[in-house]
């Protein structure tokens with residue numbers, strides 16, 4: 158399918174087997190919309206700079222709630238949320254200019270209540286790790302990313318699909334480089350760097366809170382900050398991408414069922430964001446090339462020549478030089 162959505166050219170369909178002369182970034186996410194709230198401006202920037210970017214959505218977001226009050230009672234949406242979310246994802250994809258593929262697993266939903274209800278049968282979080290890992294290994298060996306982003310071991314927030322997204326990503330990046338692992342899923346390919354998205358840091362929310370307060374405006378973040386329990390993470394890499402914040406916001410709004418356009422996400426004026434926090438932030442978790450202090454580029458440290466980077470990823474002689482993987486908090 159070609160053509161345009163909202164004036165943005167639709168990228169060519171992702172056809173899998175991938176040999177290109179560009180550096181390649183794969184961003185693994187749990188649900189459609191996560192790609193637009195975590196690292197979207199970074200992706201649009203890399204696309205514009207001539208790199209290949211592939212978003213992998215592990216699930217279809219079938220069990221999401223409709224979070225936009227204006228669409229809560231829309232009969233079409235209630236009847237076929239899964240299709241609506243596929244359409245929303247296609248729109249966000251066009252806006253960001255990325256390639257996209259579905260891993261094909263079913264949303265686990267966010268269990269609520271005390272005690273928590275069991276997860277629904279057949280959902281992503283209950284799939285055996287070997288099954289989800291093989292599916293992602295196949296995508297890694299097709300797209301051949303030099304760099305992969307995912308979530309930290311706690312999922313960034315405790316949705317079972319976000320935690321599974323971490324587990325499957327970390328298992329797959331290691332297995333993809335091992336020719337003995339899943340030999341039917343394509344020739345071995347070792348992603349050279351793996352990052353966790355760390356956009357939602359306390360420091361950033363605090364900076365926005367203070368900026369709004371200084372402007373004499375009401376901050377929607379006071380309660381969030383008061384109840385903050387998530388420990389600070391070691392951000393290693395800050396990608397300046399403020400020129401792409403408009404694309405990030407447009408992509409997020411394209412997920413119309415999932416986003417309240419009047420919600421706290423959009424309360425900080427663009428110029429304040431650009432001034433106060435112009436970067437999207439990442440934590441290097443695993444790398445076969447050194448991570449420089451104050452890194453500002455996810456591709457930093459890789460051979461500038463793509464063929465040399467490809468040769469490195471298939472050399473079979475790599476050693477891990479940066480490894481901060483840890484056990485999940487219980």
Ligand SMILES: [Zn+2]
Pocket residue numbers: 187188191316319
């Ligand atoms: Zn999600």
